[in-house]
Amino acid sequence: MQEVSVVVPTHNRPAFMKSAVESVLTQETDATGEVIIVFDACPIEVPELDIPAGWTVRGIANSRSRGLAGARNSGIDAATGRLVAFLDDDDEWLPGKLAAQLRRFAEVPAAMVVGTAMLVDDGSSRIERRAPAEELTHEDFLRNRIPGVHSSSLMFRREVLQGDLGLIDEELPRSYGEDYDILLRASALGVVTVVNEPLVKVLWNGQSYYFGQWASYAEALQYLLAKHPDFSRIPRAHGRIQAQVAFALAASDQGPAAREWAWRALRNAPTQVKAMLAIAISRGLVRTETVTRVVQKLGRGI
Known part of the structure:
Protein backbone atom coordinates (compact mmCIF):
# COMPACT_ATOMS: atom_id res chain seq x y z
CA MET A 1 0.00 0.00 0.00
CA GLN A 2 1.23 3.48 -0.82
CA GLU A 3 1.35 6.11 1.89
CA VAL A 4 -0.61 8.89 0.21
CA SER A 5 -3.03 9.37 -2.68
CA VAL A 6 -3.40 12.94 -3.95
CA VAL A 7 -6.65 13.60 -5.81
CA VAL A 8 -6.51 16.45 -8.36
CA PRO A 9 -9.84 17.16 -10.10
CA THR A 10 -9.50 19.12 -13.32
CA HIS A 11 -11.55 20.49 -16.19
CA ASN A 12 -9.83 21.92 -19.28
CA ARG A 13 -7.02 23.72 -17.43
CA PRO A 14 -3.87 21.82 -18.48
CA ALA A 15 -1.33 24.49 -17.52
CA PHE A 16 -2.77 25.07 -14.04
CA MET A 17 -3.18 21.32 -13.52
CA LYS A 18 0.41 20.53 -14.49
CA SER A 19 1.75 23.09 -12.02
CA ALA A 20 -0.45 21.65 -9.29
CA VAL A 21 0.77 18.11 -9.91
CA GLU A 22 4.41 19.22 -10.07
CA SER A 23 4.02 20.87 -6.67
CA VAL A 24 3.21 17.43 -5.25
CA LEU A 25 5.98 15.58 -7.05
CA THR A 26 8.64 18.03 -5.85
CA GLN A 27 7.78 17.57 -2.16
CA GLU A 28 10.82 16.36 -0.22
CA THR A 29 9.69 13.21 1.57
CA ASP A 30 10.53 9.54 1.84
CA ALA A 31 6.84 8.64 1.59
CA THR A 32 5.53 6.77 -1.41
CA GLY A 33 2.43 7.97 -3.16
CA GLU A 34 0.27 8.48 -6.20
CA VAL A 35 -1.31 11.43 -7.91
CA ILE A 36 -4.74 10.71 -9.37
CA ILE A 37 -5.80 13.36 -11.88
CA VAL A 38 -9.57 13.18 -12.31
CA PHE A 39 -10.68 14.61 -15.66
CA ASP A 40 -14.20 15.96 -15.28
CA ALA A 41 -16.09 16.16 -18.61
CA CYS A 42 -12.88 16.59 -20.60
CA PRO A 43 -10.36 14.29 -22.34
CA ILE A 44 -7.82 12.38 -20.24
CA GLU A 45 -4.49 14.03 -21.06
CA VAL A 46 -1.77 13.38 -18.49
CA PRO A 47 1.11 15.85 -18.95
CA GLU A 48 4.77 14.90 -19.25
CA LEU A 49 6.26 15.01 -15.78
CA ASP A 50 9.41 14.14 -13.86
CA ILE A 51 8.09 11.48 -11.51
CA PRO A 52 10.27 10.60 -8.50
CA ALA A 53 10.93 7.04 -7.36
CA GLY A 54 8.10 5.60 -5.29
CA TRP A 55 5.45 7.75 -6.97
CA THR A 56 3.01 7.24 -9.82
CA VAL A 57 0.74 9.57 -11.77
CA ARG A 58 -2.40 8.44 -13.54
CA GLY A 59 -5.42 10.03 -15.13
CA ILE A 60 -8.97 8.77 -14.79
CA ALA A 61 -12.37 10.01 -15.91
CA ASN A 62 -14.91 11.27 -13.41
CA SER A 63 -17.32 8.33 -13.31
CA ARG A 64 -19.71 9.93 -10.82
CA SER A 65 -21.83 13.08 -10.95
CA ARG A 66 -20.34 15.90 -12.96
CA GLY A 67 -18.58 18.57 -10.92
CA LEU A 68 -16.05 18.90 -8.13
CA ALA A 69 -17.79 16.64 -5.60
CA GLY A 70 -18.19 13.77 -8.05
CA ALA A 71 -14.63 14.20 -9.30
CA ARG A 72 -13.20 14.11 -5.76
CA ASN A 73 -15.21 10.98 -5.03
CA SER A 74 -14.04 9.29 -8.23
CA GLY A 75 -10.49 9.92 -7.04
CA ILE A 76 -11.24 8.57 -3.56
CA ASP A 77 -12.78 5.46 -5.10
CA ALA A 78 -9.60 4.89 -7.12
CA ALA A 79 -7.17 5.69 -4.29
CA THR A 80 -4.87 3.02 -2.85
CA GLY A 81 -3.03 5.17 -0.29
CA ARG A 82 -3.47 4.97 3.46
CA LEU A 83 -4.06 8.73 3.37
CA VAL A 84 -6.01 10.76 0.81
CA ALA A 85 -5.21 14.41 0.12
CA PHE A 86 -7.05 16.95 -2.01
CA LEU A 87 -5.51 19.50 -4.36
CA ASP A 88 -7.53 21.78 -6.64
CA ASP A 89 -6.06 22.14 -10.11
CA ASP A 90 -5.43 25.89 -9.75
CA ASP A 91 -3.60 25.63 -6.40
CA GLU A 92 -0.14 24.43 -5.39
CA TRP A 93 1.46 22.73 -2.41
CA LEU A 94 4.40 24.65 -0.97
CA PRO A 95 7.64 22.94 0.14
CA GLY A 96 7.31 20.90 3.33
CA LYS A 97 3.52 20.50 3.14
CA LEU A 98 3.39 16.73 2.76
CA ALA A 99 6.10 16.01 5.35
CA ALA A 100 4.44 18.28 7.91
CA GLN A 101 1.07 16.57 7.54
CA LEU A 102 2.55 13.10 7.74
CA ARG A 103 4.26 14.12 10.99
CA ARG A 104 0.97 15.45 12.36
CA PHE A 105 -0.86 12.20 11.55
CA ALA A 106 1.90 10.32 13.40
CA GLU A 107 1.51 12.65 16.39
CA VAL A 108 -2.33 12.55 16.35
CA PRO A 109 -3.26 9.13 14.94
CA ALA A 110 -6.93 9.61 15.86
CA ALA A 111 -7.26 12.72 13.68
CA MET A 112 -10.16 12.68 11.24
CA VAL A 113 -8.43 15.23 9.03
CA VAL A 114 -5.22 17.24 9.01
CA GLY A 115 -5.15 20.60 7.26
CA THR A 116 -2.67 23.44 6.91
CA ALA A 117 -2.87 27.21 6.70
CA MET A 118 -2.69 28.85 3.28
CA LEU A 119 -1.12 31.62 1.25
CA VAL A 120 -3.61 33.62 -0.86
CA ASP A 121 -2.19 34.87 -4.18
CA ASP A 122 -4.34 37.35 -6.11
CA GLY A 123 -1.72 37.91 -8.82
CA SER A 124 -0.37 41.11 -7.30
CA SER A 125 0.02 40.34 -3.60
CA ARG A 126 0.22 37.40 -1.20
CA ILE A 127 -1.52 37.18 2.16
CA GLU A 128 -1.11 34.46 4.77
CA ARG A 129 -4.31 32.99 6.22
CA ARG A 130 -3.92 30.90 9.37
CA ALA A 131 -6.34 29.02 11.60
CA PRO A 132 -7.19 30.41 15.06
CA ALA A 133 -5.81 27.23 16.69
CA GLU A 134 -4.14 23.95 15.77
CA GLU A 135 -7.07 21.86 17.03
CA LEU A 136 -10.49 22.94 15.79
CA THR A 137 -13.84 21.91 17.24
CA HIS A 138 -17.26 21.51 15.68
CA GLU A 139 -18.36 24.75 17.33
CA ASP A 140 -15.35 26.52 15.82
CA PHE A 141 -16.53 25.52 12.34
CA LEU A 142 -20.12 26.47 13.08
CA ARG A 143 -19.04 29.93 14.17
CA ASN A 144 -16.58 30.47 11.31
CA ARG A 145 -15.78 28.77 8.02
CA ILE A 146 -12.09 29.23 9.00
CA PRO A 147 -11.08 30.06 5.44
CA GLY A 148 -7.40 29.55 6.17
CA VAL A 149 -8.13 25.81 6.11
CA HIS A 150 -8.67 25.39 2.39
CA SER A 151 -9.77 22.25 0.50
CA SER A 152 -6.30 22.00 -1.10
CA SER A 153 -4.77 21.65 2.36
CA LEU A 154 -6.90 18.73 3.54
CA MET A 155 -5.66 15.18 4.15
CA PHE A 156 -7.80 12.30 5.46
CA ARG A 157 -7.32 8.68 6.40
CA ARG A 158 -8.89 6.77 3.50
CA GLU A 159 -10.72 4.38 5.81
CA VAL A 160 -12.50 7.37 7.37
CA LEU A 161 -13.66 8.74 4.01
CA GLN A 162 -14.87 5.30 3.01
CA GLY A 163 -16.36 4.65 6.46
CA ASP A 164 -17.91 6.75 9.23
CA LEU A 165 -17.25 10.17 7.71
CA GLY A 166 -18.34 9.29 4.20
CA LEU A 167 -17.57 10.77 0.82
CA ILE A 168 -18.05 14.30 -0.51
CA ASP A 169 -21.72 15.27 -0.70
CA GLU A 170 -22.68 15.17 -4.39
CA GLU A 171 -26.11 16.65 -3.66
CA LEU A 172 -24.67 20.07 -2.88
CA PRO A 173 -25.72 22.51 -5.63
CA ARG A 174 -22.75 22.90 -8.01
CA SER A 175 -20.58 21.30 -5.27
CA TYR A 176 -20.26 24.72 -3.63
CA GLY A 177 -19.14 24.43 0.01
CA GLU A 178 -18.30 20.72 -0.25
CA ASP A 179 -15.08 21.28 1.73
CA TYR A 180 -16.93 23.19 4.46
CA ASP A 181 -19.54 20.44 4.64
CA ILE A 182 -16.98 17.70 5.16
CA LEU A 183 -15.15 19.75 7.80
CA LEU A 184 -18.43 20.24 9.67
CA ARG A 185 -19.08 16.50 9.49
CA ALA A 186 -15.51 15.57 10.47
CA SER A 187 -15.43 17.95 13.43
CA ALA A 188 -18.73 16.51 14.69
CA LEU A 189 -17.17 13.03 14.71
CA GLY A 190 -13.64 13.60 15.96
CA VAL A 191 -10.42 15.58 15.87
CA VAL A 192 -9.63 18.15 13.17
CA THR A 193 -6.07 19.40 13.48
CA VAL A 194 -4.07 21.95 11.49
CA VAL A 195 -0.39 22.46 10.79
CA ASN A 196 -0.72 26.20 11.22
CA GLU A 197 1.80 27.22 8.60
CA PRO A 198 0.92 28.51 5.09
CA LEU A 199 1.83 25.40 3.11
CA VAL A 200 -0.68 25.75 0.25
CA LYS A 201 -0.78 28.55 -2.32
CA VAL A 202 -4.33 29.36 -3.37
CA LEU A 203 -4.95 31.53 -6.43
CA TRP A 204 -7.70 34.13 -6.08
CA ASN A 205 -7.75 36.08 -9.31
CA GLY A 206 -11.08 35.19 -10.89
CA GLN A 207 -10.13 31.80 -12.32
CA SER A 208 -12.24 29.79 -9.86
CA TYR A 209 -15.10 27.80 -11.35
CA TYR A 210 -17.30 29.31 -8.62
CA PHE A 211 -16.39 32.93 -9.28
CA GLY A 212 -19.55 35.01 -9.63
CA GLN A 213 -21.98 32.09 -9.40
Whole structure:
Protein backbone atom coordinates (compact mmCIF):
# COMPACT_ATOMS: atom_id res chain seq x y z
CA MET A 1 0.00 0.00 0.00
CA GLN A 2 1.23 3.48 -0.82
CA GLU A 3 1.35 6.11 1.89
CA VAL A 4 -0.61 8.89 0.21
CA SER A 5 -3.03 9.37 -2.68
CA VAL A 6 -3.40 12.94 -3.95
CA VAL A 7 -6.65 13.60 -5.81
CA VAL A 8 -6.51 16.45 -8.36
CA PRO A 9 -9.84 17.16 -10.10
CA THR A 10 -9.50 19.12 -13.32
CA HIS A 11 -11.55 20.49 -16.19
CA ASN A 12 -9.83 21.92 -19.28
CA ARG A 13 -7.02 23.72 -17.43
CA PRO A 14 -3.87 21.82 -18.48
CA ALA A 15 -1.33 24.49 -17.52
CA PHE A 16 -2.77 25.07 -14.04
CA MET A 17 -3.18 21.32 -13.52
CA LYS A 18 0.41 20.53 -14.49
CA SER A 19 1.75 23.09 -12.02
CA ALA A 20 -0.45 21.65 -9.29
CA VAL A 21 0.77 18.11 -9.91
CA GLU A 22 4.41 19.22 -10.07
CA SER A 23 4.02 20.87 -6.67
CA VAL A 24 3.21 17.43 -5.25
CA LEU A 25 5.98 15.58 -7.05
CA THR A 26 8.64 18.03 -5.85
CA GLN A 27 7.78 17.57 -2.16
CA GLU A 28 10.82 16.36 -0.22
CA THR A 29 9.69 13.21 1.57
CA ASP A 30 10.53 9.54 1.84
CA ALA A 31 6.84 8.64 1.59
CA THR A 32 5.53 6.77 -1.41
CA GLY A 33 2.43 7.97 -3.16
CA GLU A 34 0.27 8.48 -6.20
CA VAL A 35 -1.31 11.43 -7.91
CA ILE A 36 -4.74 10.71 -9.37
CA ILE A 37 -5.80 13.36 -11.88
CA VAL A 38 -9.57 13.18 -12.31
CA PHE A 39 -10.68 14.61 -15.66
CA ASP A 40 -14.20 15.96 -15.28
CA ALA A 41 -16.09 16.16 -18.61
CA CYS A 42 -12.88 16.59 -20.60
CA PRO A 43 -10.36 14.29 -22.34
CA ILE A 44 -7.82 12.38 -20.24
CA GLU A 45 -4.49 14.03 -21.06
CA VAL A 46 -1.77 13.38 -18.49
CA PRO A 47 1.11 15.85 -18.95
CA GLU A 48 4.77 14.90 -19.25
CA LEU A 49 6.26 15.01 -15.78
CA ASP A 50 9.41 14.14 -13.86
CA ILE A 51 8.09 11.48 -11.51
CA PRO A 52 10.27 10.60 -8.50
CA ALA A 53 10.93 7.04 -7.36
CA GLY A 54 8.10 5.60 -5.29
CA TRP A 55 5.45 7.75 -6.97
CA THR A 56 3.01 7.24 -9.82
CA VAL A 57 0.74 9.57 -11.77
CA ARG A 58 -2.40 8.44 -13.54
CA GLY A 59 -5.42 10.03 -15.13
CA ILE A 60 -8.97 8.77 -14.79
CA ALA A 61 -12.37 10.01 -15.91
CA ASN A 62 -14.91 11.27 -13.41
CA SER A 63 -17.32 8.33 -13.31
CA ARG A 64 -19.71 9.93 -10.82
CA SER A 65 -21.83 13.08 -10.95
CA ARG A 66 -20.34 15.90 -12.96
CA GLY A 67 -18.58 18.57 -10.92
CA LEU A 68 -16.05 18.90 -8.13
CA ALA A 69 -17.79 16.64 -5.60
CA GLY A 70 -18.19 13.77 -8.05
CA ALA A 71 -14.63 14.20 -9.30
CA ARG A 72 -13.20 14.11 -5.76
CA ASN A 73 -15.21 10.98 -5.03
CA SER A 74 -14.04 9.29 -8.23
CA GLY A 75 -10.49 9.92 -7.04
CA ILE A 76 -11.24 8.57 -3.56
CA ASP A 77 -12.78 5.46 -5.10
CA ALA A 78 -9.60 4.89 -7.12
CA ALA A 79 -7.17 5.69 -4.29
CA THR A 80 -4.87 3.02 -2.85
CA GLY A 81 -3.03 5.17 -0.29
CA ARG A 82 -3.47 4.97 3.46
CA LEU A 83 -4.06 8.73 3.37
CA VAL A 84 -6.01 10.76 0.81
CA ALA A 85 -5.21 14.41 0.12
CA PHE A 86 -7.05 16.95 -2.01
CA LEU A 87 -5.51 19.50 -4.36
CA ASP A 88 -7.53 21.78 -6.64
CA ASP A 89 -6.06 22.14 -10.11
CA ASP A 90 -5.43 25.89 -9.75
CA ASP A 91 -3.60 25.63 -6.40
CA GLU A 92 -0.14 24.43 -5.39
CA TRP A 93 1.46 22.73 -2.41
CA LEU A 94 4.40 24.65 -0.97
CA PRO A 95 7.64 22.94 0.14
CA GLY A 96 7.31 20.90 3.33
CA LYS A 97 3.52 20.50 3.14
CA LEU A 98 3.39 16.73 2.76
CA ALA A 99 6.10 16.01 5.35
CA ALA A 100 4.44 18.28 7.91
CA GLN A 101 1.07 16.57 7.54
CA LEU A 102 2.55 13.10 7.74
CA ARG A 103 4.26 14.12 10.99
CA ARG A 104 0.97 15.45 12.36
CA PHE A 105 -0.86 12.20 11.55
CA ALA A 106 1.90 10.32 13.40
CA GLU A 107 1.51 12.65 16.39
CA VAL A 108 -2.33 12.55 16.35
CA PRO A 109 -3.26 9.13 14.94
CA ALA A 110 -6.93 9.61 15.86
CA ALA A 111 -7.26 12.72 13.68
CA MET A 112 -10.16 12.68 11.24
CA VAL A 113 -8.43 15.23 9.03
CA VAL A 114 -5.22 17.24 9.01
CA GLY A 115 -5.15 20.60 7.26
CA THR A 116 -2.67 23.44 6.91
CA ALA A 117 -2.87 27.21 6.70
CA MET A 118 -2.69 28.85 3.28
CA LEU A 119 -1.12 31.62 1.25
CA VAL A 120 -3.61 33.62 -0.86
CA ASP A 121 -2.19 34.87 -4.18
CA ASP A 122 -4.34 37.35 -6.11
CA GLY A 123 -1.72 37.91 -8.82
CA SER A 124 -0.37 41.11 -7.30
CA SER A 125 0.02 40.34 -3.60
CA ARG A 126 0.22 37.40 -1.20
CA ILE A 127 -1.52 37.18 2.16
CA GLU A 128 -1.11 34.46 4.77
CA ARG A 129 -4.31 32.99 6.22
CA ARG A 130 -3.92 30.90 9.37
CA ALA A 131 -6.34 29.02 11.60
CA PRO A 132 -7.19 30.41 15.06
CA ALA A 133 -5.81 27.23 16.69
CA GLU A 134 -4.14 23.95 15.77
CA GLU A 135 -7.07 21.86 17.03
CA LEU A 136 -10.49 22.94 15.79
CA THR A 137 -13.84 21.91 17.24
CA HIS A 138 -17.26 21.51 15.68
CA GLU A 139 -18.36 24.75 17.33
CA ASP A 140 -15.35 26.52 15.82
CA PHE A 141 -16.53 25.52 12.34
CA LEU A 142 -20.12 26.47 13.08
CA ARG A 143 -19.04 29.93 14.17
CA ASN A 144 -16.58 30.47 11.31
CA ARG A 145 -15.78 28.77 8.02
CA ILE A 146 -12.09 29.23 9.00
CA PRO A 147 -11.08 30.06 5.44
CA GLY A 148 -7.40 29.55 6.17
CA VAL A 149 -8.13 25.81 6.11
CA HIS A 150 -8.67 25.39 2.39
CA SER A 151 -9.77 22.25 0.50
CA SER A 152 -6.30 22.00 -1.10
CA SER A 153 -4.77 21.65 2.36
CA LEU A 154 -6.90 18.73 3.54
CA MET A 155 -5.66 15.18 4.15
CA PHE A 156 -7.80 12.30 5.46
CA ARG A 157 -7.32 8.68 6.40
CA ARG A 158 -8.89 6.77 3.50
CA GLU A 159 -10.72 4.38 5.81
CA VAL A 160 -12.50 7.37 7.37
CA LEU A 161 -13.66 8.74 4.01
CA GLN A 162 -14.87 5.30 3.01
CA GLY A 163 -16.36 4.65 6.46
CA ASP A 164 -17.91 6.75 9.23
CA LEU A 165 -17.25 10.17 7.71
CA GLY A 166 -18.34 9.29 4.20
CA LEU A 167 -17.57 10.77 0.82
CA ILE A 168 -18.05 14.30 -0.51
CA ASP A 169 -21.72 15.27 -0.70
CA GLU A 170 -22.68 15.17 -4.39
CA GLU A 171 -26.11 16.65 -3.66
CA LEU A 172 -24.67 20.07 -2.88
CA PRO A 173 -25.72 22.51 -5.63
CA ARG A 174 -22.75 22.90 -8.01
CA SER A 175 -20.58 21.30 -5.27
CA TYR A 176 -20.26 24.72 -3.63
CA GLY A 177 -19.14 24.43 0.01
CA GLU A 178 -18.30 20.72 -0.25
CA ASP A 179 -15.08 21.28 1.73
CA TYR A 180 -16.93 23.19 4.46
CA ASP A 181 -19.54 20.44 4.64
CA ILE A 182 -16.98 17.70 5.16
CA LEU A 183 -15.15 19.75 7.80
CA LEU A 184 -18.43 20.24 9.67
CA ARG A 185 -19.08 16.50 9.49
CA ALA A 186 -15.51 15.57 10.47
CA SER A 187 -15.43 17.95 13.43
CA ALA A 188 -18.73 16.51 14.69
CA LEU A 189 -17.17 13.03 14.71
CA GLY A 190 -13.64 13.60 15.96
CA VAL A 191 -10.42 15.58 15.87
CA VAL A 192 -9.63 18.15 13.17
CA THR A 193 -6.07 19.40 13.48
CA VAL A 194 -4.07 21.95 11.49
CA VAL A 195 -0.39 22.46 10.79
CA ASN A 196 -0.72 26.20 11.22
CA GLU A 197 1.80 27.22 8.60
CA PRO A 198 0.92 28.51 5.09
CA LEU A 199 1.83 25.40 3.11
CA VAL A 200 -0.68 25.75 0.25
CA LYS A 201 -0.78 28.55 -2.32
CA VAL A 202 -4.33 29.36 -3.37
CA LEU A 203 -4.95 31.53 -6.43
CA TRP A 204 -7.70 34.13 -6.08
CA ASN A 205 -7.75 36.08 -9.31
CA GLY A 206 -11.08 35.19 -10.89
CA GLN A 207 -10.13 31.80 -12.32
CA SER A 208 -12.24 29.79 -9.86
CA TYR A 209 -15.10 27.80 -11.35
CA TYR A 210 -17.30 29.31 -8.62
CA PHE A 211 -16.39 32.93 -9.28
CA GLY A 212 -19.55 35.01 -9.63
CA GLN A 213 -21.98 32.09 -9.40
CA TRP A 214 -24.12 33.95 -6.87
CA ALA A 215 -27.44 32.15 -7.37
CA SER A 216 -25.69 28.80 -6.90
CA TYR A 217 -23.97 30.13 -3.76
CA ALA A 218 -27.34 31.07 -2.29
CA GLU A 219 -28.86 27.69 -3.11
CA ALA A 220 -25.90 25.75 -1.68
CA LEU A 221 -25.78 27.80 1.53
CA GLN A 222 -29.48 27.16 2.14
CA TYR A 223 -28.79 23.45 1.60
CA LEU A 224 -26.00 23.57 4.20
CA LEU A 225 -28.25 25.31 6.72
CA ALA A 226 -30.88 22.60 6.30
CA LYS A 227 -28.31 19.79 6.47
CA HIS A 228 -26.56 21.11 9.60
CA PRO A 229 -29.28 22.14 12.09
CA ASP A 230 -26.55 22.75 14.70
CA PHE A 231 -26.18 26.25 13.20
CA SER A 232 -29.48 27.22 14.83
CA ARG A 233 -28.05 26.50 18.30
CA ILE A 234 -25.70 29.48 17.95
CA PRO A 235 -27.52 32.64 16.83
CA ARG A 236 -24.38 34.41 15.60
CA ALA A 237 -23.37 31.34 13.58
CA HIS A 238 -26.85 31.03 12.14
CA GLY A 239 -26.87 34.73 11.29
CA ARG A 240 -23.50 34.47 9.57
CA ILE A 241 -24.78 31.91 7.05
CA GLN A 242 -28.08 33.75 6.62
CA ALA A 243 -26.12 36.91 5.79
CA GLN A 244 -24.09 35.04 3.18
CA VAL A 245 -27.34 33.80 1.63
CA ALA A 246 -28.64 37.38 1.63
CA PHE A 247 -25.50 38.72 -0.04
CA ALA A 248 -25.59 36.02 -2.72
CA LEU A 249 -29.26 36.68 -3.43
CA ALA A 250 -28.63 40.42 -3.68
CA ALA A 251 -25.70 39.82 -6.02
CA SER A 252 -27.93 37.69 -8.24
CA ASP A 253 -30.56 40.46 -8.46
CA GLN A 254 -33.08 38.82 -6.12
CA GLY A 255 -33.66 41.93 -4.06
CA PRO A 256 -36.81 41.10 -2.04
CA ALA A 257 -35.51 37.64 -1.08
CA ALA A 258 -32.12 39.15 -0.22
CA ARG A 259 -33.68 41.66 2.14
CA GLU A 260 -35.80 38.97 3.81
CA TRP A 261 -32.70 36.86 4.49
CA ALA A 262 -30.74 39.92 5.60
CA TRP A 263 -33.32 40.83 8.25
CA ARG A 264 -33.31 37.23 9.49
CA ALA A 265 -29.53 37.43 9.77
CA LEU A 266 -29.64 40.74 11.65
CA ARG A 267 -32.13 39.36 14.16
CA ASN A 268 -29.62 36.61 14.97
CA ALA A 269 -26.45 38.70 14.57
CA PRO A 270 -27.16 42.46 14.72
CA THR A 271 -23.62 43.43 13.67
CA GLN A 272 -23.51 41.14 10.63
CA VAL A 273 -21.90 43.37 7.97
CA LYS A 274 -22.69 41.05 5.04
CA ALA A 275 -26.40 41.41 5.79
CA MET A 276 -26.12 45.20 5.74
CA LEU A 277 -24.18 45.03 2.47
CA ALA A 278 -26.87 42.75 1.02
CA ILE A 279 -29.52 45.36 1.77
CA ALA A 280 -27.34 48.10 0.25
CA ILE A 281 -26.70 46.06 -2.91
CA SER A 282 -30.38 45.16 -3.24
CA ARG A 283 -31.25 48.91 -3.08
CA GLY A 284 -28.60 49.82 -5.67
CA LEU A 285 -26.50 51.77 -3.15
CA VAL A 286 -23.30 49.78 -3.80
CA ARG A 287 -22.11 47.37 -6.48
CA THR A 288 -21.34 43.72 -5.78
CA GLU A 289 -18.12 43.98 -7.77
CA THR A 290 -16.87 46.79 -5.55
CA VAL A 291 -17.41 44.77 -2.37
CA THR A 292 -15.86 41.56 -3.70
CA ARG A 293 -12.85 43.42 -5.09
CA VAL A 294 -12.14 44.96 -1.67
CA VAL A 295 -12.50 41.76 0.33
CA GLN A 296 -10.36 39.78 -2.12
CA LYS A 297 -7.61 42.37 -1.80
CA LEU A 298 -7.68 41.57 1.92
CA GLY A 299 -7.30 37.86 1.17
CA ARG A 300 -10.86 37.13 2.17
CA GLY A 301 -14.05 35.89 0.56
CA ILE A 302 -17.73 36.58 1.01
